[in-house]
Amino acid sequence: METKEIMLVCAAGMSTSLMVTKMQNAAQERDLAAKIFAVPVPEAKEYLAQHSVDVLLLGPQVRYLLDGFKEDYPEIPAEVIPMTDYGMMKGDKVLDLAVSLMNG
Structure with a gap:
């Protein structure tokens, strides 16, 4: 199975790491x-x-950039990480979101 690339975009990178x-x-x-x-x-x-990446997830703090990423990279599925999952660091839920976007 090929390795999927999941890129998270964030403001500074502390909580996102x-x-x-x-x-x-x-x-x-x-x-x-x-x-x-x-x-x-x-x-x-x-x-x-x-x-190239398979999916692009934006941290809630940069949600305002979503439309721009979708416009600039229409071939890459992109979404904002839900605030609740991000705040509670639910990596499994965020991974579910990434997988569902890749499976389209």
């Missing part, structure tokens, strides 16, 4: 091959210019 860890743990438990990583907003477009 914890979410990445929680999501990686959930992926391991499910035997899901996934590269899950977070980048701050200023680096997101730079990364996407050089790499």
Whole structure:
């Protein structure tokens, strides 16, 4: 099975790095091959210019950028991480969201 790339976009990266860890743990438990990583907003477009990702998740603090990402990268499924799941660090729920977006 090919490794899926899940990119989280955040303001600074502190709490999102914890979410990445929680999501990686959930992926391991499910035997899901996934590269899950977070980048701050200023680096997101730079990364996407050089790499392809399977899904793009935005932290609630940068939800206002969603329409722009969808417009600039229509081929990449994108969504905002629900505030409740983000606040409670529910990596399994956020991974569910990523998988459902990839399965379209």
